Amino acid sequence: MRVDVEGVTVELAGARIVEDIALRADSGQVVGVVGPNGSGKSTLLRCTYRALRPAAGTVRLDGDDLHAMDARAGARRLAALPQESAAEFDFTAAEVVAMGRLPHQRGGTLLTGRASAADAALCAEALDRVGAAHLAGRGFRSLSGGEKQRVLIARALAQQPRVLVLDEPTNHLDIAHQLEVLSLVRRSGLTVLAALHDLNLAASHCDLLYVLDGGRVVASGPPRDVLRPRLLAEVFGVRAHRVTHPVTGAVQLLFDRIDQE
């Protein structure tokens, strides 16, 4: 499913957080959104999963205006992993994954607390796909960061969406779990829109990158074209050297120490 962000502007408390953003993710593409802290990455993504309504512009899924469609219909096409993961209550991992079926259910699956057999099978399969079947009965709060992220990806998969939006999915994870999360996401086959902090992970896992600075898109394209030392100096204020990954061939960056300048 194709995602088109067209002229999206968001104002919060009178301040423009992002302005006139245009972005396109073709079906099955993995698109990264990078930029310094406060550049508007999260705000842009929040518009795509309806946590925010843009002041101007539209988000289209295969041409249909996301904010004009019913909230549940939108959630059947697009799933998201927001940054918050603070569950206040002791849900099990299986219960968290089952929430992914919510946009597909009419009413409240009254009273038995048992999802339909089909829903239960979908949730079990989703947990299995992320290698977390053994976590099903565990309390979500007791899981490690990497386990939590896998369970949340399973919830998104159980939602059976066509588009997956991730807001810094590798935060607070060790390198192995960072690679694992991004590989799960790539293998999902969904159209993916992800805000990422680590430019090397973005370069190695994304088909396209959009660079945000001060709420605007300042560059976009394949990682090899976008991640140039001059742009990185302007946007991030760092001095970078490009190298090619000896195995994958992806462009990677090496950064100078600031006290060496």
Add this chain to the structure above:
Amino acid sequence: MSAITTAAAGPPALRRLPVPASAAVLVLFLLVSLVCGVGLGASGVTWGETLHFLGAGLTGGTIRGDEAGAYAIVWEIRLPRAVLAAVVGAGLASVGVAVQAMVRNALADPFVLGVSSGAAVGANAVLLLGAFAALGVWALSVSAFVSALAAMVLVYLAARTAYGLTPLRLVLAGTALSYGFSALTTLMVFRAERGEAARAAMMWLLGSLGGATWGSVPLAAVTVLAGILYLGARAGRLNALAMGDETAAALGVRPGRLRTELFVVTAAVTAAVVAVSGAIGFVGLMVPHVVRMLVGADHRRVLVLAPLAGAVLLVWADIVSRLLLAPAEIPVGVVTAVLGVPCFLLLMRRGGYAFGGGR
């Protein structure tokens, strides 16, 4: 999965009681409790008579003329009181569940929204100042209900933002306005000239089912039942809301709108319940946690069992409040606290449940 597997040495899977069986047991227990609520009392009506009168009342059977006095005690005084206790307990427990999810705070209870302290202002205006005397026996309930709804509107206006109601603002606005309402109530109690009226005011503030008649049951019962059905139909969405507003939005729930709906429903149920029983504490805080300890946090399970558990608890609390110092009554709110606190601490210390906070 790949080579990266986390050591599975964490805590074991959480235990869950099966819901349908637990619900069946609770329904049975509730029926038994109701019969006990009718059969136990200060004036000696035997169990045989109790069952005989209940059967006669339910099936339209006949009683002898000399039984009329005992029949009236069973049918006109004790039964409505036991039924009202069940209704109030069910209402407080389900509202407690919903409010805790709505403000995403495990310490919240039905009274955190300021509705009950608002009701207290109206109730005490009747008890202490003789307001709404024209309404006769209905003055207390009507005045409490109306002032509860007024409090609800005030809290809503104080808490709302351009993005809808947010958890923190709801709690802050409710708490702040509660203090204001309590000050008004205290002032009225303080200025009261008759000691007996101040006692009645205190009884109301701590909660009592002493005023129960068949007349006070229908409105409370209909409101509580409607509230439970509404919440039950939104159990899945409550789960999403409990995970956070962003997650809820991503799952196709509109958190702002849902929270506004929940606020109105929980405030209306609280108002209807408080109007007939006063502010009975602890049921709405404790029952949700006890039920979560037994069946987990999933609202599709909790909202089935919490009303039943709340009903059973309050029927027994009311029995104790009538019998402990018979023929005098103590406020049922005192009993819920005395019964509830140790039981709660015991369950808490048993572990395995995090109360929505760190372990």
